[in-house]
Amino acid sequence: MITLSNRSSTFTDSVIRRMSRVCAQYGALNLAQGFPDYNPPRPMLDRLAQVAHEGPHQYATTWGAQNFREALCEKVKHFSGLEYDPNSEVAVTCGGTEAMMAAVLATVNPGDKVAIFSPFYENYGADAILSGAEPIFVPLKPPTFAFDEEELRAAFRAGAKALILCNPSNPSGKVFTREELLKIAAIVKEFDAFVITDEVYEHIIYAPAVHTHFAALPGMREHTIICNSLSKTYSITGWRLGYVMGPAEPLDRVRKVHDFLTVGAAAPLQEAAVVGLRFGDDYYEQLQAEYTHRRNLFLSGLDSLGLRYFKPEGTYFVLVDISRFGYDDDYQFCLDLAEKVKLGAVPGSSFFREPENRYIRLHFAKGDDRVLEDAINRLSKVSILQK
Known part of the structure; x- marks a missing residue:
């Protein structure tokens, strides 16, 4: 057999x-x-109706339509202060699911190890395994879902090349404080590792909690690969529009992985979503x-x-x-x-x-x-x- x-x-x-x-x-x-x-939102639907008749209906550029990437970088800069080059530091993917898979495949080799906080969104473990990597789970402890610094450091000491960080966190609803993120950043810098962030719920936050972009912390831009999607922010889970942002070298690898996974995200939906990316505060x-x-x-x-x-x-x-x-x-x-x-x-x-x-x-x-x-x-x- x-x-x-x-x-x-x-x-x-x-x-x-x-x-x-x-x-x-x-x-x-x-x-x-x-x-x-x-x-x-109605403006996105109205634009989608226009696109249905006007196009585009063929492939966009593999890593995303130019106007979509530019609008995306403008939005990210507005909320995080981070500047990314739409021509070399962005890849538009078929949802956040592909974004994460492409980021992990582009970052780790078979036999590498990846740290994952537990509880965790179920895809992360599968992403690591499909990449040939070994997941190392670091517990987040109820009721606050706090982590122990030494347990996280032990994961990197055991060989973790990257940490997958979901913030705000699914399933617990935890929002990591800036102080917690700075502790993670110090450990990441100590071991010269990557953090792959999942920030799909960045705009669904309850006061007094505040979302801090990990890549915006001092020295972390070069250590961070951002995975995100438009699905939850604009109620378009079926449009499957996600993205990866990060330094040019790892993003070049992400783009190649993405190219052979799905070729590209849907061109008509990217065109319609540009309207949403340019919404005001x-x-x-x-x-x-x-x-x-x-x-x-x-x-x-x-x-x-x-x-x-x-x-x-x-x-x-x-x-x-x-x-x-x-x-x-x-x-x-x-x-x-x-x-x-x-x-x-x-x-x-x-x-x-x-x-x-x-x-x-x-x-x-x-x-x-x-x-x-x-x-x-x-x-x-x-x-x-x-x-």
Whole structure:
């Protein structure tokens, strides 16, 4: 019998996206897979309608249309103060997922090691394995999801070439403080390593938390490869527009990897998205206000039911403690939740390297308050799952 890839046998399919299929199977309200359920901003849709008739409809430049890259660099400079050359330090990708995969493939060799904070977005471990690298997991410890400096330093001492840093962090909603990031920066400088950042939730932040761009810290621009996407900021997860930014040398490698992975992101969608990249500050202020309202509404509902959770400082996710229900298997809890309570969630064990079954992840990216109220109403029946 023909032997198949060893790498592809060492991880499962996406548990998050599997839970969306479970929701469909049971007719459950999907609070598992984190995508907004409302339309993108009207100016982007109007521009997309024009592009449908006018084009472009053929390949853009492999690493992104010129006007898209320029608008992207202008936006990044406005919010971070960082200047990137649109002609040598940017690659536009098919979503943040490809951005991360291309960045890891361009950075590490087979046999290298990559540090990953745990809990972590499930793709990171698979990205490292598919690159032939060995992940080293560094725990973020509840309730604040703080890291131990010596444990992080030990990961680099053990040979980690890069750290994957998700900030704001999925699934915990943690926003790393500037002080924490400076500690990471000092260790990265000590070991002359890379940090590959995932900043897709940079504009979904709750006061008093503040997002700090890691690459903007003193001396970190040359050590940082930024991965990001437009998906969450503009509610266009299906457009699959992501990007990588960084110093010219690693970005040259990222561009080559990207070229042979997907050739290029969709040209018509890049053209339409330029409008969004040039929105003023009022758009991002309104976005933050809307998500703050949704978070407060949803967390108030959890409070009313006596459910314990970690209050997110960013993202639109919340980890809820299910230990009181007596389950040894959080995945089975999520299956029962979908079937009997008609609500979809992601088992927390899929995010932790450590043995952990006390949490589920829910999201509140719903544009209609009534949907979140419906979710809380359904959760009010969760006691039927009590063991």
